[in-house]
Amino acid sequence: MKNKKIFENVVHGVFLILGLITVGCVLLITVYLFAAGIPAIREIGLFPFLFGKTWESTSADPSYGILPFILTSIYGTAGAMILGVPIGFLTAVYLSKLAPKRVKAAVGAAVSLLAGIPSVVYGLVGMLVLVPGIRKLFHLADGASLLAAIIVLAVMVLPSIIKVSITALDAVPEEYEYASLALGATPIETYFKVSVPAAKSGIAAAVVLGIGRAIGEAMAVMMVSGNVANMPGLFESVRFLTTAVASEMSYSSGLQRQALFSIALVLFLFIMLINGVLNLLLKGKKEA
Amino acid sequence: MQEGKISKRRRMYEALMKAAMWISVACTCALVAFLILYVLVKGLPHISWSFLSGKPSYLSGNIGILPDILNTVYIVLAALLVVLPLGVGAAIYLTEYAGNKQVVGVIEYAAETLSGIPSIIYGLVGMLFFCQFLNMKTSLLAGALTLVIMNLPTVMRTTQESLKTVPWSYREGAFGLGAGKWRMIRTVVLPGCVDGVITGCILSVGRILGESAALLFTAGFAHALHGIVNGLSSSGATLTVALYVYAKEQGEFEVAFAIAAILMVLTLVINLSAVWVGRVFEKRRRI
Amino acid sequence: MSDIVTVENMCLWYGEHQALKNITIKIPQKSITAFIGPSGCGKSTFLKSLNRMNDLIQGVKITGDVKYNGKNIYDPSVDVNELRREIGMVFQKPNPFPMSIYDNIAYGPRTHGIRNKAKLDEIVEQSLKDAAIWEEVKDRLKKNALGLSGGQQQRICIARALAVKPKVLLMDEPTSALDPISTSKIEELTVKLKEEYTIIIVTHNMQQAVRISDQTAFFLLGELVEYGNTETLFSTPKDQRTEDYITGRFG
Numbered sequence: 079m080k081n082k083k084i085f086e087n088v089v090h091g092v093f094l095i096l097g098l099i100t101v102g103c104v105l106l107i108t109v110y111l112f113a114a115g116i117p118a119i120r121e122i123g124l125f126p127f128l129f130g131k132t133w134e135s136t137s138a139d140p141s142y143g144i145l146p147f148i149l150t151s152i153y154g155t156a157g158a159m160i161l162g163v164p165i166g167f168l169t170a171v172y173l174s175k176l177a178p179k180r181v182k183a184a185v186g187a188a189v190s191l192l193a194g195i196p197s198v199v200y201g202l203v204g205m206l207v208l209v210p211g212i213r214k215l216f217h218l219a220d221g222a223s224l225l226a227a228i229i230v231l232a233v234m235v236l237p238s239i240i241k242v243s244i245t246a247l248d249a250v251p252e253e254y255e256y257a258s259l260a261l262g263a264t265p266i267e268t269y270f271k272v273s274v275p276a277a278k279s280g281i282a283a284a285v286v287l288g289i290g291r292a293i294g295e296a297m298a299v300m301m302v303s304g305n306v307a308n309m310p311g312l313f314e315s316v317r318f319l320t321t322a323v324a325s326e327m328s329y330s331s332g333l334q335r336q337a338l339f340s341i342a343l344v345l346f347l348f349i350m351l352i353n354g355v356l357n358l359l360l361k362g363k364k365e366a
Numbered sequence: 367m368q369e370g371k372i373s374k375r376r377r378m379y380e381a382l383m384k385a386a387m388w389i390s391v392a393c394t395c396a397l398v399a400f401l402i403l404y405v406l407v408k409g410l411p412h413i414s415w416s417f418l419s420g421k422p423s424y425l426s427g428n429i430g431i432l433p434d435i436l437n438t439v440y441i442v443l444a445a446l447l448v449v450l451p452l453g454v455g456a457a458i459y460l461t462e463y464a465g466n467k468q469v470v471g472v473i474e475y476a477a478e479t480l481s482g483i484p485s486i487i488y489g490l491v492g493m494l495f496f497c498q499f500l501n502m503k504t505s506l507l508a509g510a511l512t513l514v515i516m517n518l519p520t521v522m523r524t525t526q527e528s529l530k531t532v533p534w535s536y537r538e539g540a541f542g543l544g545a546g547k548w549r550m551i552r553t554v555v556l557p558g559c560v561d562g563v564i565t566g567c568i569l570s571v572g573r574i575l576g577e578s579a580a581l582l583f584t585a586g587f588a589h590a591l592h593g594i595v596n597g598l599s600s601s602g603a604t605l606t607v608a609l610y611v612y613a614k615e616q617g618e619f620e621v622a623f624a625i626a627a628i629l630m631v632l633t634l635v636i637n638l639s640a641v642w643v644g645r646v647f648e649k650r651r652r653i
Numbered sequence: 654m655s656d657i658v659t660v661e662n663m664c665l666w667y668g669e670h671q672a673l674k675n676i677t678i679k680i681p682q683k684s685i686t687a688f689i690g691p692s693g694c695g696k697s698t699f700l701k702s703l704n705r706m707n708d709l710i711q712g713v714k715i716t717g718d719v720k721y722n723g724k725n726i727y728d729p730s731v732d733v734n735e736l737r738r739e740i741g742m743v744f745q746k747p748n749p750f751p752m753s754i755y756d757n758i759a760y761g762p763r764t765h766g767i768r769n770k771a772k773l774d775e776i777v778e779q780s781l782k783d784a785a786i787w788e789e790v791k792d793r794l795k796k797n798a799l800g801l802s803g804g805q806q807q808r809i810c811i812a813r814a815l816a817v818k819p820k821v822l823l824m825d826e827p828t829s830a831l832d833p834i835s836t837s838k839i840e841e842l843t844v845k846l847k848e849e850y851t852i853i854i855v856t857h858n859m860q861q862a863v864r865i866s867d868q869t870a871f872f873l874l875g876e877l878v879e880y881g882n883t884e885t886l887f888s889t890p891k892d893q894r895t896e897d898y899i900t901g902r903f904g
Binding site: 082085086089090092093094096097098099100101103104106107110111114164165166167168169171172173176177185187188189190191192194195196197198199201202203205206207233236240264266267270290293294295296297300301320323324327328339342345346349350352353356357 | 372376379380383384386387388389390391393394395397398399401402404405451452455456458459460462463464469472473475476477478479480482483484485486487488489490491493494495515518519522546547548572575576577578579582583606609610613614619622623626629630633634636637641
């Protein structure tokens with residue numbers, strides 16, 4: 079009898095440890111990023127690091143300013159949202175409210191497929207279709223640019239925006255829609271003026287999730303953005319926070335390498351901020 | 367009904383919104399169709415038996431992707447082998463053991479945080495922790511363990527979802543027969559979460575297949591042919607990483623497209639099987 | 654007193670199932686008409702066919718004439734949105750939109766093209782006063798309507814329906830989800846509203862029908878069994894089935 083009790087306690091303990099592994103992983107990642115990222119920031123100085131406009135890590139007199147990366151990431155993400163949110167949102171409204179069941183299932187499957195395509199495939203197609211296209215269309219020397227990255231990111235965030243928005247729109251009680259129709263509003267007016275406002279926190283969560291995806295994407299962006307540490311411009315070759323880390327990691331050393339970790343730390347803080355906002359939105363929805 | 371019809375302004379609004387929605391849906395569908403067709407048309411013609419079964423050689427100028435295929439298989443197996451017990455265990459702890467709401471909250475928050483972290487950061491921390499701190503060097507094993515952390519929330523969540531559908535009465539029934547907690551879990555809870563585990567597996571495989579940024583610095587990008595034991599301890603590229611290397615570093619676009627076509631087909635298969643598994647278990651549950 | 658809604662030989666099918674059989678009824682304006690009958694007798698279905706809310710359900714087929722002010726509402730030339738503006742509806746469960754009280758009331762007028770702020774303010778105030786809830790909410794018009802009690806929410810829904818200035822108000826068991834005090838407030842309100850509006854109310858509660866209605870229609874298994882002056886119907890029913898029902902022998 080006593081043995082059995084000990085045994086059960088041991089099992090309980092094992093499961094507790096398994097349960098806490100996720101927490102351990104988050105702590106591990108946080109601790110490692112801070113430990114690896116702080117030294118370079120100390121050496122370079124927080125202000126020159128965050129707001130320095132030049133990144134010349136390999137020159138004789140290196141400078142480590144990551145403002146170009148930060149701004150590129152922000153502009154790139156904003157651009158992707160400007161393109162992706164309206165398309166994703168309108169697609170979601172159509173699929174949730176107007177589409178016949180079969181169309182909803184078929185397009186839903188297509189959207190899932192879009193979500194499953196590896197990012198390097200997006201990068202590859204972007205490299206061979208988008209980059210030359212932009213070069214020809216705007217008569218540039220090189221089409222690898224912020225614009226190309228924005229378009230690729232817009233495509234990549236579509237599935238998250240569509241799926242999360244659909245879930246939110248599907249959850250709007252039918253009674254709201256009946257009330258609106260009974261007042262003489264048309265179905266379309268009802269969907270946009272009642273259903274969408276009722277689902278607004280879920281739709282906002284979809285957008286924030288998309289922002290997180292866009293700001294964290296590395297490989298696809300690396301393949302189409304030209305990867306030069308310029309201040310961002312629509313037709314400039316640019317480097318994102320993510321690609322700054324990825325492109326120099328393999329051959330870096332010393333302070334340069336440490337600075338790359340600092341960039342990762344900055345990216346991590348951005349992501350944590352976005353996660354925080356996302357959680358607030360989702361929690362707010364649950365309470366309402 | 368004196369006026370008869372709704373105002374012109376409202377009819378304009380109707381037409382405009384409808385048009386905007388149709389354009390958006392058309393854009394989305396056209397995009398999917400274009401991506402699939404373009405990649406398949408560009409890639410399928412370059413796939414041949416020798417391409418699938420050979421290894422790259424600078425001497426003969428041949429390119430074969432067998433090593434990359436094997437690396438992918440090894441890394442999927444290794445990652446699943448570790449992530450399944452961890453993820454399922456965590457889910458069981460959350461649904462069966464955890465009494466403290468705050469502990470549950472913290473664990474779920476941690477899982478959400480993990481699923482929001484971009485893969486490049488996983489790659490970096492994986493490199494620092496597994497490759498350097500645990501001295502695994504750049505190896506498939508280090509890559510697989512990095513992927514374990516990435517996929518932990520997925521397996522945990524799908525298992526949790528399926529555990530929620532196991533009725534409480536089953537558990538009470540098992541306890542009523544005098545079963546200990548562990549015995550109850552083994553006989554009632556574990557069989558009940560099979561569908562969640564399978565779904566979690568499928569989603570994880572999909573994610574591992576598509577992953578590149580997290581593997582670049584942990585598993586590396588060699589194309590050598592190994593057995594599974596040697597393979598795990600040496601550096602190697604998965605298909606996705608190989609695609610990146612061939613396209614970006616070597617300019618071998620035909621090879622890249624061939625791999626892209628293979629990945630596209632696999633993605634399709636994975637999506638379909640996820641839907642199919644969902645349906646099968648849905649049906650079984652209803653009976 | 655003229656009839657505002659007239660229905661002749663109206664039948665309604667859900668797919669193969671006939672839910673309403675040869676309904677013929679004339680409803681006088683500026684009065685309260687109650688529809689009573691056991692669950693599933695078709696009274697709610699009939700109510701919803703008067704402002705074509707049944708259009709939303711797939712597979713519904715309707716034959717016969719349903720006329721509003723002498724015009725068949727199922728005629729292709731009729732705009733269903735304009736029809737619903739004239740024939741408003743209040744639902745069983747209070748369903749204010751998840752927005753402010755003000756926006757709830759202003760939703761209808763805005764939909765129908767009123768943009769002027771002063772005009773909207775006036776409509777909102779008048780509608781809330783007509784629904785006898787102005788005093789309770791005038792200081793919190795910007796607060797979310799979902800924060801109100803169930804009875805208050807239902808009066809907000811009535812105010813919202815009044816704001817588009819309908820001629821007819823359909824009420825589908827408007828008090829079944831409410832407590833007795835809220836119920837009596839809504840009943841008082843309904844009686845007051847008949848000075849201006851034609852009210853058709855579906856109710857489970859026979860005392861309610863007696864208390865407030867001028868005419869009562871008794872439905873059973875998709876048929877209109879008996880229709881007439883409320884007092885007469887309840888005191889001297891002509892049909893045995895009506896008598897059985899109102900004396901509580903079934904339903």
